[in-house]
Amino acid sequence: MLKKLKQRRLRSKLLELAKSGDLQLWPKVRDELTVADLTAPLDGHASALELCIEQGQAKLLGEILHQFPELNESQLSSGQPIVAAVLASEQALLLLSAMLSQGLGPDTEVAGKTLVELALQHPPEQAMLLINRLAQHGASLDTPKLLIHAIRSGHQPLVKFLADSGAPLVVEGVDGLDPELVAFAQRAIDDKKIRDMWA
Numbered sequence: 001m002l003k004k005l006k007q008r009r010l011r012s013k014l015l016e017l018a019k020s021g022d023l024q025l026w027p028k029v030r031d032e033l034t035v036a037d038l039t040a041p042l043d044g045h046a047s048a049l050e051l052c053i054e055q056g057q058a059k060l061l062g063e064i065l066h067q068f069p070e071l072n073e074s075q076l077s078s079g080q081p082i083v084a085a086v087l088a089s090e091q092a093l094l095l096l097s098a099m100l101s102q103g104l105g106p107d108t109e110v111a112g113k114t115l116v117e118l119a120l121q122h123p124p125e126q127a128m129l130l131i132n133r134l135a136q137h138g139a140s141l142d143t144p145k146l147l148i149h150a151i152r153s154g155h156q157p158l159v160k161f162l163a164d165s166g167a168p169l170v171v172e173g174v175d176g177l178d179p180e181l182v183a184f185a186q187r188a189i190d191d192k193k194i195r196d197m198w199a
Contacts, residue, residue, distance in 0.1 A: 011042060018048040021057035035068050041077060050076050056091030058098045065102035073105045084110050087118050092130050106139035115139065116146060124155040135165055144170040151181045163188035 006124055017025045038048045046054065049071065052061050065071055075081050085103060087093040096115075100106060108115055116139050119130035135141060147167040150158045151174070163169070163185050176184045 008084050010037065010101050012158070012192075014048045015051070017060065018042070018057070019055060020061045021052075021055060023059060023063065026060065030067055033067070033073065034115075038068065038071065039074070039077065047077055049082065050085070053082070053085050053089055053095060056089060056094065058091060058094035061086075061095055062098035062102055065099060065104075067154065069103050072102065073108075081110050082135060083108060083115065084118070087122075087130070089116070090125070092122070093095075093133060096130060097133055100133065100137045106134045107136040111194060114143075116141060117149075120146065120149050124150075124153060124158040128158060128161050129166070131162070134195035141165050141167045144168050144173050147185055148173050151177050151185055154178065154181065156184060158189050159185050164192055166192070 006190070010029060012024060013029050014033070014037060016022075018030060022169055026086055040047055040050055042051065052064065070084060073081075076085055082101060083096075086092060088100060089095055096104075106115060110118060115140065119127050119134065120179075121127075122130060131139070142164065144167075147159065147162050147169050150162050150167075159181060167191055169185050
Protein backbone atom coordinates (compact mmCIF):
# COMPACT_ATOMS: atom_id res chain seq x y z
CA MET A 1 0.00 0.00 0.00
CA LEU A 2 2.79 2.39 0.99
CA LYS A 3 4.71 1.54 -2.19
CA LYS A 4 1.66 2.30 -4.35
CA LEU A 5 1.11 5.61 -2.58
CA LYS A 6 4.75 6.56 -3.03
CA GLN A 7 4.56 5.64 -6.72
CA ARG A 8 1.40 7.70 -7.16
CA ARG A 9 3.07 10.73 -5.59
CA LEU A 10 6.11 10.31 -7.80
CA ARG A 11 3.94 10.11 -10.92
CA SER A 12 2.04 13.22 -9.82
CA LYS A 13 5.29 15.17 -9.33
CA LEU A 14 6.60 13.88 -12.63
CA LEU A 15 3.44 14.99 -14.45
CA GLU A 16 3.71 18.46 -12.91
CA LEU A 17 7.40 18.65 -13.85
CA ALA A 18 6.85 17.53 -17.45
CA LYS A 19 4.07 20.06 -17.98
CA SER A 20 5.69 23.02 -16.22
CA GLY A 21 9.38 22.45 -16.93
CA ASP A 22 10.08 23.85 -13.44
CA LEU A 23 13.65 22.68 -12.86
CA GLN A 24 13.35 23.28 -9.12
CA LEU A 25 11.19 20.15 -9.04
CA TRP A 26 13.82 18.04 -10.82
CA PRO A 27 16.10 17.36 -7.80
CA LYS A 28 13.05 16.25 -5.82
CA VAL A 29 12.26 13.42 -8.22
CA ARG A 30 15.53 12.73 -10.05
CA ASP A 31 16.97 10.13 -7.68
CA GLU A 32 13.71 8.18 -7.46
CA LEU A 33 13.19 7.89 -11.21
CA THR A 34 13.87 5.03 -13.57
CA VAL A 35 13.76 4.96 -17.37
CA ALA A 36 10.42 3.15 -17.08
CA ASP A 37 8.96 6.02 -15.04
CA LEU A 38 9.85 8.47 -17.80
CA THR A 39 8.54 6.36 -20.67
CA ALA A 40 5.35 4.95 -19.09
CA PRO A 41 2.01 6.68 -19.89
CA LEU A 42 1.16 9.43 -17.41
CA ASP A 43 -1.47 11.76 -18.80
CA GLY A 44 -3.78 9.76 -20.99
CA HIS A 45 -1.35 8.05 -23.34
CA ALA A 46 1.56 10.51 -22.99
CA SER A 47 4.67 9.69 -21.00
CA ALA A 48 6.69 12.28 -19.09
CA LEU A 49 9.22 12.22 -21.91
CA GLU A 50 6.53 12.81 -24.55
CA LEU A 51 5.02 15.67 -22.54
CA CYS A 52 8.44 17.21 -22.09
CA ILE A 53 8.96 17.20 -25.87
CA GLU A 54 5.41 18.36 -26.64
CA GLN A 55 5.80 21.29 -24.22
CA GLY A 56 9.20 22.20 -25.68
CA GLN A 57 10.93 21.79 -22.31
CA ALA A 58 14.50 21.77 -23.67
CA LYS A 59 16.29 22.38 -20.36
CA LEU A 60 14.33 19.61 -18.67
CA LEU A 61 15.03 17.27 -21.59
CA GLY A 62 18.73 18.03 -21.16
CA GLU A 63 18.54 17.15 -17.45
CA ILE A 64 16.67 13.93 -18.17
CA LEU A 65 19.19 12.85 -20.81
CA HIS A 66 22.10 13.75 -18.54
CA GLN A 67 20.64 11.43 -15.91
CA PHE A 68 19.57 8.75 -18.41
CA PRO A 69 21.78 9.07 -21.55
CA GLU A 70 20.42 5.77 -22.90
CA LEU A 71 17.15 7.59 -23.67
CA ASN A 72 18.89 9.38 -26.57
CA GLU A 73 18.60 6.17 -28.59
CA SER A 74 15.21 5.03 -27.35
CA GLN A 75 11.66 5.24 -28.66
CA LEU A 76 8.43 6.69 -27.35
CA SER A 77 5.51 4.39 -26.55
CA SER A 78 4.20 5.01 -30.09
CA GLY A 79 7.39 3.44 -31.48
CA GLN A 80 8.62 6.80 -32.77
CA PRO A 81 12.30 7.47 -31.99
CA ILE A 82 12.69 10.33 -29.52
CA VAL A 83 14.85 12.33 -31.94
CA ALA A 84 12.14 12.07 -34.63
CA ALA A 85 9.59 13.49 -32.17
CA VAL A 86 12.05 16.26 -31.30
CA LEU A 87 12.53 17.16 -34.98
CA ALA A 88 8.76 17.27 -35.47
CA SER A 89 8.34 19.66 -32.53
CA GLU A 90 7.75 23.41 -32.83
CA GLN A 91 10.79 23.80 -30.55
CA ALA A 92 12.93 21.47 -32.65
CA LEU A 93 16.11 23.56 -32.51
CA LEU A 94 16.18 23.92 -28.72
CA LEU A 95 15.23 20.29 -28.10
CA LEU A 96 17.72 18.98 -30.67
CA SER A 97 20.44 21.14 -29.10
CA ALA A 98 19.66 19.55 -25.72
CA MET A 99 19.96 16.06 -27.21
CA LEU A 100 23.22 16.83 -29.01
CA SER A 101 24.73 18.35 -25.87
CA GLN A 102 23.87 15.16 -23.99
CA GLY A 103 25.50 12.76 -26.42
CA LEU A 104 23.17 12.23 -29.37
CA GLY A 105 25.29 11.35 -32.39
CA PRO A 106 24.89 14.04 -35.08
CA ASP A 107 24.98 11.37 -37.81
CA THR A 108 22.28 9.23 -36.16
CA GLU A 109 19.89 7.67 -38.68
CA VAL A 110 16.13 7.31 -38.32
CA ALA A 111 14.45 4.90 -40.73
CA GLY A 112 17.47 5.06 -43.04
CA LYS A 113 17.67 8.87 -43.09
CA THR A 114 20.29 10.98 -41.36
CA LEU A 115 19.27 13.81 -39.06
CA VAL A 116 20.47 16.28 -41.70
CA GLU A 117 18.12 14.69 -44.26
CA LEU A 118 15.26 14.86 -41.76
CA ALA A 119 16.10 18.51 -41.09
CA LEU A 120 15.73 19.20 -44.83
CA GLN A 121 12.06 18.23 -44.55
CA HIS A 122 11.46 21.45 -42.60
CA PRO A 123 10.84 24.86 -44.20
CA PRO A 124 14.17 26.14 -45.58
CA GLU A 125 14.84 28.75 -42.88
CA GLN A 126 14.32 26.24 -40.08
CA ALA A 127 16.21 23.55 -42.00
CA MET A 128 19.27 25.82 -42.16
CA LEU A 129 19.18 26.41 -38.40
CA LEU A 130 18.86 22.69 -37.65
CA ILE A 131 21.57 21.67 -40.12
CA ASN A 132 23.87 24.38 -38.80
CA ARG A 133 23.43 23.04 -35.27
CA LEU A 134 24.07 19.46 -36.45
CA ALA A 135 27.17 20.61 -38.35
CA GLN A 136 28.46 22.37 -35.23
CA HIS A 137 28.35 18.98 -33.52
CA GLY A 138 30.18 17.29 -36.40
CA ALA A 139 27.41 16.01 -38.67
CA SER A 140 28.61 14.94 -42.11
CA LEU A 141 27.30 16.93 -45.07
CA ASP A 142 29.37 14.94 -47.53
CA THR A 143 26.55 13.50 -49.59
CA PRO A 144 25.32 14.90 -52.95
CA LYS A 145 21.65 14.23 -52.23
CA LEU A 146 21.56 17.09 -49.70
CA LEU A 147 22.37 19.73 -52.31
CA ILE A 148 20.11 18.01 -54.86
CA HIS A 149 17.23 18.25 -52.37
CA ALA A 150 17.97 21.94 -51.82
CA ILE A 151 18.03 22.62 -55.57
CA ARG A 152 14.70 20.80 -55.95
CA SER A 153 13.23 23.06 -53.26
CA GLY A 154 14.06 26.08 -55.43
CA HIS A 155 15.28 27.95 -52.34
CA GLN A 156 18.49 29.75 -53.32
CA PRO A 157 19.66 30.65 -49.76
CA LEU A 158 19.37 26.98 -48.74
CA VAL A 159 21.41 25.96 -51.81
CA LYS A 160 24.11 28.50 -50.95
CA PHE A 161 24.11 27.51 -47.29
CA LEU A 162 24.70 23.85 -48.09
CA ALA A 163 27.31 24.63 -50.75
CA ASP A 164 29.13 26.92 -48.29
CA SER A 165 28.91 24.18 -45.66
CA GLY A 166 30.72 21.71 -47.91
CA ALA A 167 27.90 19.66 -49.41
CA PRO A 168 29.08 18.28 -52.80
CA LEU A 169 27.32 18.31 -56.16
CA VAL A 170 27.50 15.41 -58.61
CA VAL A 171 26.80 16.20 -62.27
CA GLU A 172 25.02 12.87 -62.81
CA GLY A 173 22.37 13.83 -60.25
CA VAL A 174 21.25 17.14 -61.74
CA ASP A 175 19.16 15.93 -64.69
CA GLY A 176 15.74 17.59 -64.66
CA LEU A 177 16.74 20.24 -62.13
CA ASP A 178 16.64 23.99 -62.67
CA PRO A 179 19.84 24.63 -64.68
CA GLU A 180 20.20 28.17 -63.28
CA LEU A 181 20.06 26.90 -59.72
CA VAL A 182 22.47 24.07 -60.55
CA ALA A 183 24.90 26.63 -62.01
CA PHE A 184 24.41 28.81 -58.93
CA ALA A 185 25.25 25.83 -56.68
CA GLN A 186 28.37 25.04 -58.70
CA ARG A 187 29.55 28.67 -58.47
CA ALA A 188 29.00 28.63 -54.72
CA ILE A 189 31.05 25.42 -54.44
CA ASP A 190 33.83 26.90 -56.58
CA ASP A 191 33.84 30.09 -54.51
CA LYS A 192 34.18 28.02 -51.34
CA LYS A 193 37.16 26.15 -52.80
CA ILE A 194 38.88 29.45 -53.55
CA ARG A 195 38.15 30.77 -50.03
CA ASP A 196 39.47 27.56 -48.51
CA MET A 197 42.69 27.86 -50.51
CA TRP A 198 43.34 31.27 -48.97
CA ALA A 199 42.21 30.36 -45.47
